[in-house]
Amino acid sequence: MYIQVPNIVPLDNILPDEPLLMMGAGPVPIPAKVASANSIVINHLGNTMAQIIEQVKAMAKYVFQTESQHILGVAGPGSAAMEMAVVNLVQPGDKVLSISNGFFSSRLADMAKRADADVHVYQVPNGEYADVSAVRALLEQHQPKVLTIVQGETSNTVYNRSLPEICQLAKAHNCLVIVDAVCTLSTMPLEMDKWNIDAVITGGQKGLSSIPGVSLVAFSDLAWQVISERQDTLRHWCLDAKLADQFWYKKSYHYTAPVSGILALHEALRLVCNETLPKRFERHLICSLALQASIEAMGLSLYVPQQARLNSVVGINVPAELNAMELLNFMSATYKVEISGSFGPNIVRIGQMGEQSRAHNLFRTVHAFGSSMKALGVNVDLPNGVAVLESQLQQLSKQIRG
Numbered sequence: 001m002y003i004q005v006p007n008i009v010p011l012d013n014i015l016p017d018e019p020l021l022m023m024g025a026g027p028v029p030i031p032a033k034v035a036s037a038n039s040i041v042i043n044h045l046g047n048t049m050a051q052i053i054e055q056v057k058a059m060a061k062y063v064f065q066t067e068s069q070h071i072l073g074v075a076g077p078g079s080a081a082m083e084m085a086v087v088n089l090v091q092p093g094d095k096v097l098s099i100s101n102g103f104f105s106s107r108l109a110d111m112a113k114r115a116d117a118d119v120h121v122y123q124v125p126n127g128e129y130a131d132v133s134a135v136r137a138l139l140e141q142h143q144p145k146v147l148t149i150v151q152g153e154t155s156n157t158v159y160n161r162s163l164p165e166i167c168q169l170a171k172a173h174n175c176l177v178i179v180d181a182v183c184t185l186s187t188m189p190l191e192m193d194k195w196n197i198d199a200v201i202t203g204g205q206k207g208l209s210s211i212p213g214v215s216l217v218a219f220s221d222l223a224w225q226v227i228s229e230r231q232d233t234l235r236h237w238c239l240d241a242k243l244a245d246q247f248w249y250k251k252s253y254h255y256t257a258p259v260s261g262i263l264a265l266h267e268a269l270r271l272v273c274n275e276t277l278p279k280r281f282e283r284h285l286i287c288s289l290a291l292q293a294s295i296e297a298m299g300l301s302l303y304v305p306q307q308a309r310l311n312s313v314v315g316i317n318v319p320a321e322l323n324a325m326e327l328l329n330f331m332s333a334t335y336k337v338e339i340s341g342s343f344g345p346n347i348v349r350i351g352q353m354g355e356q357s358r359a360h361n362l363f364r365t366v367h368a369f370g371s372s373m374k375a376l377g378v379n380v381d382l383p384n385g386v387a388v389l390e391s392q393l394q395q396l397s398k399q400i401r402g
């Protein structure tokens, strides 16, 4: 007797008639070129794939701003790339200093603990960015081999603006630096080589506007030396960087690569290169600042003070009279626009990553957000929010683009 065939509803009856506009903390909308590349399957070890891998690495060098010859793709979420960086650089007993601003940066600490490291966590006070002098003192006190830090903490929308100074300090203490740039890469400056970063991690589904599930990690020469000199056998087989190097640099087999996802990533990186980083950073900055001004002009407040505020994901305080989940559900059902709740603080989050940072998406989101709030009994000034969005987009474009 076989187990019975389940009663399955076809996808067409589950998915909405028109795609929702994904304006939350990721995944984000993907361009048509990325979507179409993602529908192709090719031989993962053939010449076509080899050429694509060469291009992905060349474009990733530009996007990470590095000359590294150790850029690896990971078949997995951003967390898999985080774990790849941690387990390859951290050996049991190693001292690790983990700077924690929230949910994702503490995940790096957790991963280091699971790798049997001796982890000291610097818990940054809520709503603040990591303090350089506190990091200096901790480096002197603990002499860690590895420091972990997030550039943008998506969970509570905090931005570690002193990242370059912290990397420089770590270098002066012979400490390797792992940076989580999952939500920030290609939305704001990050210069891997200039800032002396030893491992940069990113996912596909945020700034790059690709699909979730294929991620990248770039190791510096120094990091690669540490990895190459390791004598022990890594407990993780899929995440072993030396094995992954077989596929990414030696045209050989590690595991069957996620070919469609890599093709999608290729297109996403190509679009970043076509746009160029300076123009992309300007676009993100203009859109995010205009959105922030628009939200405030509606009469709402932002969660993080300006000096520590992340532009890639904007956190908005939920008025006391409103239930965040109700707002998200109403917006999605009525206006087909999705934004995110949060892992902790009573905020909702609107993403400004990749395709989210387009004026037409902003107007639709601000309208959906304000109208939903009003429908649920919150007295926001939506016309003012829309007017300020328009005027700020104009003004900031002049100011920033000149």
Ligand SMILES: Cc1ncc(COP(=O)(O)O)c(C=O)c1O
Residues within 6 Å of the ligand: 025, 026, 077, 078, 079, 080, 104, 150, 152, 153, 154, 155, 180, 181, 182, 183, 203, 212, 213
């Ligand atoms: C800053 C940051 N780091 C890491 C991750 C983990 O990425 P993933 O969910 O793809 O594992 C996320 C995802 O939201 C993130 O925003």
